[in-house]
Amino acid sequence: MRVPVALGIWGLLLTLAWVAVAGPFAEVTSSTEPALWWQLRQHALYLSGVWSIGMMSLVMVLSLRRPWMERPLGGMDQVYRLHKWAGIAAAVAAVLHWGAKESSGWIKDIWGTAARPARDAVLSWAVDWRGVAKDFGEWAFYALLVLVILTLWQRLLPYKPWRRVHRVMPVLYVLLAFHSLALMPLSLWQLPMGALMAVLLTLGTAAALWSLAGRIGKGGNSHKAQVHAVQLLGAEAGQDPLEVLCAMPASWKGHHPGQFVFASFDGLEGPHPFTIASAPGSCGAAPDGRALLRLVIKPLGDYTRALHAALQPGQQVRIEGPYGQFDGQGACARAQIWVAGGVGITPFLALLEARQKGVIKPENLQPAHLHYCTRNAAQDPLLARLQSLCASAQPAVTLQVHDAAQGQYLRPAHLLEHGAALDIWVCGPAGLGQVIHRQARQQRGWHVHQEAFQMR
Template sequence: MQVRIAWGIWWLGLTLAWAAAAAPWQGMAAASEPAFWWQLRQHALYLSGIWSIGMMSLVMLLSLRQRWMERPLGGMDQVYCLHKWAGIAAAVAAVLHWGAKESSGLIKGMVGTAGRVPREAVLSWATDWRGTAKDLGEWAFYALLIMVVLTLWQRLLPYRPWRKLHRVMPALYLLLAFHTLALTPLTFWQAPLGMVMAALLLVGSVAALWSLAGRIGRGRNRYAAQVHEARVLGGAAGQAPLEVLCAMPKNWPGHRAGQFVFASFEGAEGPHPFTIASAPEGCGRTADGKELLRLVIKPLGDYTRRLPSLLQPGQAVQIEGPYGCFDAQGGAARTQVWVAGGVGITPFLALLQARQPGVACRDGLQPAHLHYCTRNAAQDVLLPQLQALCEAAQPSVRLQVHDAAQGEYLTPEHLAQYGAQLDIWLCGPAGLGKAMRQAQQRGWRIHQEAFQMR
């Protein structure tokens, strides 16, 4: 919900700023039919362009992964959701912009050239750059569409080449920023819209240059850790979950149960998001006093399947974070319900460990009901640990396992038994989240951890 609100506010702000500068209602009402169509094209051209570059500027800003973004949006995973949907909106607006540009031939065939809007003045330095700016914008438009298609249709491209291709996006933004700067009418720059556009282009360009310089994720949020231990939790490597204990440096600020980090085990591969599967101090410390951080990684892709053969004790690992607001802190008068599917159980392992005797538990925790959806309970290597954690949890956590192999599936009735006022904390595949939202009843508050951030 916060992502939708933020997206809507951003879109509305861009639209109102354009409307105040263009005042489309002033000329179109009294225009003749030929002039009406040409003015409509002109307004559509500029509005769609402002939407596109405005959303692209938001994409660039969000790509910086700044911690201050988490609280208003509900966590870094939600920042990535807004990043994704802003990118899609930018591409859709770019298509509309291209369509408005190409509609001149259609309008000419309908009403002729009478009433055609004359070319508007631009910034003085940009007059000689109109042709170049148009060409660069068109090339960047085609590249942007390809990027969005590959992002949405992930099976077309494995992660590593996708990541390398995605690094082109900041360069495309700089081309589009130049296109915007050179072709925006002078009257827009003289209106309040001009200040909005200048701020967007400045912030977006700085973010793009920061990204091209490889600075994202570095600085105060990045820590040089080491692999303390890596072991496969039952089964064969590449099929069973991998447990990785990371020895964190002394300047590690600590984390909250339910948060995640970006871990980079290989420089060429880049960082991947992994949920922390341990509570603060839950895994103890090394002999030299370094806190141990536990990651449980399921082999869901080519890279994660290769990790067991790549990781060795003492190996360097770059940890960025911690991020996230998935802390299962709800209203005192509301029933806590946790829902996990597959590897989505990972944040709940940390939340459960925070409730164990001897672990520094926080005051104010409430009893909870945990529903765990698994493909095959008999082969689930995490289930015994999960059951033990639930049995010892203080306050209590009642576990119910939904075993797909036995035809046992989670239904809305399982949750409705707890009453109407529910805080539901959900982490699992997109299908599980969609089903839960379709079944959502009045009084339910669903807090969902984004399962995929690509």
């Protein structure tokens, strides 16, 4: 719920700032006067413009994925969700803005131009740039719609080319920021709207330039690591998971079980999110004393299917993070239920390793019940380790395996057996999470926590 609430609050803040200076109904005297429609068009034009550039500014700032953003939103995955939905909201507002602009022809045909308001004054330097700013805004508007469509309709463009196309977004923002700066009327530059827009355009432009310079993901939260070992967990390369041990540099300050990182094995490919499948210190250290970090990578696309052949010990890898707040611990009054599907077991492996003797004091943890959904338990390369970790976990973690090959699917009744008040931690395919969220809407006592790894 944090993402919809945050998006709603942001939209309300933009609206209230506009209302404070625009006085949307101050000039409306009679619903029968032709001036009414021109006034409504003008208000719709400027309010939709404020919404669009305000949401786009939020998109650009969120794209920096700074660690401080995680706490208010509940994890970096939720930051990406807000980034996505703010982009969609910006596109919708841009369509409204375009519609308000084009409505002048219809109003003129019906009521004429006698009562049309005069052109609003703008900043003095912008008078000669009105035409250019309008053109920039129109071009950027069409390009923004195309990008949003490609993002939502994923079959049109695979992830790799989409990621390259998406890099044009900062350029579009700079064009839209210039459009807003040059065309926003002087009346809107009053407080508080003027101060808010100045801050948003400055921060958004700075974030866009930072992105264009290739600085996102760089800095104190980025670490130059090294591939220590690579092991195929199974017999089928390109189908079974790949375990990668990374030797971390001294700049790595450690992580909490359940967190994830962005790993970049290939500079051209860019970073991909992978859950850390080990507790702090559980993998030991490299011969030179560097801490080891375990990633378990499921071949889900062209890039990850080829990793088994591309990765070699000694290869450099850039690790960014850690991120996330998937800790498997909720309210003491509710039972802790863990639900994993396929490679979604990886954060729970880290949580289970943290429950082994001598790692974390048991009094700081709660008992948990783990439901593991697998396609074929007899061929699952992670099941044996999972069973061993559950057997020795402190406090206890009970394990129930749902083997699809035997028709043993997870049903809502399996979760209801644990009581009415549940904290449910889900990691796995999107369909698994959707089923649990749908059931949770019917159960008031269910609180669902799910990593949203869909970064597109």
